[in-house]
Amino acid sequence: MTAAIKAEGLRKRYGDVRAVDGVGLTVGRGEFFGILGPNGAGKTTTLEILEGLRRPDEGTAELLGQSSWPRNPDLLKRIGVQLQASAFFEKLTAREQIHTFASLYGVGPERADAMLETVGLTEKAGTREDQLSGGQAQRLSIACALVHDPELVFLDEPTTGLDPQARRNLWDLLRQINSEGRTVVLTTHYMDEAEELCDRVAVMDAGRVLRTGPPRELVAELGVDSLEDVFLQLTGREYRE
Ligand SMILES: Nc1ncnc2c1ncn2[C@@H]1O[C@H](COP(=O)(O)OP(=O)(O)OP(=O)(O)O)[C@@H](O)[C@H]1O
Numbered sequence: 001m002t003a004a005i006k007a008e009g010l011r012k013r014y015g016d017v018r019a020v021d022g023v024g025l026t027v028g029r030g031e032f033f034g035i036l037g038p039n040g041a042g043k044t045t046t047l048e049i050l051e052g053l054r055r056p057d058e059g060t061a062e063l064l065g066q067s068s069w070p071r072n073p074d075l076l077k078r079i080g081v082q083l084q085a086s087a088f089f090e091k092l093t094a095r096e097q098i099h100t101f102a103s104l105y106g107v108g109p110e111r112a113d114a115m116l117e118t119v120g121l122t123e124k125a126g127t128r129e130d131q132l133s134g135g136q137a138q139r140l141s142i143a144c145a146l147v148h149d150p151e152l153v154f155l156d157e158p159t160t161g162l163d164p165q166a167r168r169n170l171w172d173l174l175r176q177i178n179s180e181g182r183t184v185v186l187t188t189h190y191m192d193e194a195e196e197l198c199d200r201v202a203v204m205d206a207g208r209v210l211r212t213g214p215p216r217e218l219v220a221e222l223g224v225d226s227l228e229d230v231f232l233q234l235t236g237r238e239y240r241e
Pocket residue numbers: 014017018019037038039040041042043044045046
């Protein structure tokens with residue numbers, strides 16, 4: 001079976017900044033994969049290249065056996081990208097948002113309502129996007145990314161800014177998404193989150209992948225106590241902003 005993601009030699013410069021400087025990654029189907037790194041490590045740029053939203057200067061990325069650049073409409077139907085809450089349509093309610101996303105993908109309203117239920121937002125269906133809490137808005141953005149039942153899901157810092165209870169609720173949702181057979185790729189600043197959710201992680205810094213492996217194996221390999229220590233040892237930096 002082909003891998004969910006196969007990227008080789010990805011490079012992207014912005015002026016003098018080498019945002020992504022030779023990244024290679026392979027993610028298996030059904031895997032829960034985390035990309036970790038300090039601010040400016042190149043996580044978001046890497047994700048955007050993988051998603052086919054940004055063209056790499058060099059290198060190739062294949063998703064589900066197909067090249068992600070140039071953009072391929074057939075592939076877009078099979079992947080889900082969590083957009084930031086700021087990408088919602090203005091002034092629409094939660095239900096109107098997800099129905100709009102659903103119709104863009106040719107998905108019926110019943111499925112859209114079912115996704116709202118899955119992320120626990122049925123009671124907030126009639127609430128306007130700018131009146132949702134941070135956690136509710138994150139869950140709505142994840143529901144919109146999943147409404148067309150994608151095989152591969154990308155999430156960029158899905159739990160940043162959430163309170164501990166909202167983070168745990170989202171973790172349960174992400175585990176459920178993954179246990180249903182979907183491949184999940186996320187970026188995060190939270191080492192506990194990566195340890196809790198990810199089958200494997202890639203630790204990035206300065207545009208490069210420093211190490212890839214299951215969190216527990218990385219901890220054992222480096223002879224430290226936690227993924228936080230792994231991160232500190234590899235990057236020489238605390239992960240917190
Ligand atoms: N559109 C852009 N134009 C110019 N420079 C950019 C652009 N996007 C990112 N960069 C630079 O590229 C580098 C990598 O940025 P990127 O957003 O990929 O990192 P990140 O690991 O996702 O960071 P964070 O954790 O802070 O979100 C940074 O130095 C950033 O300033």
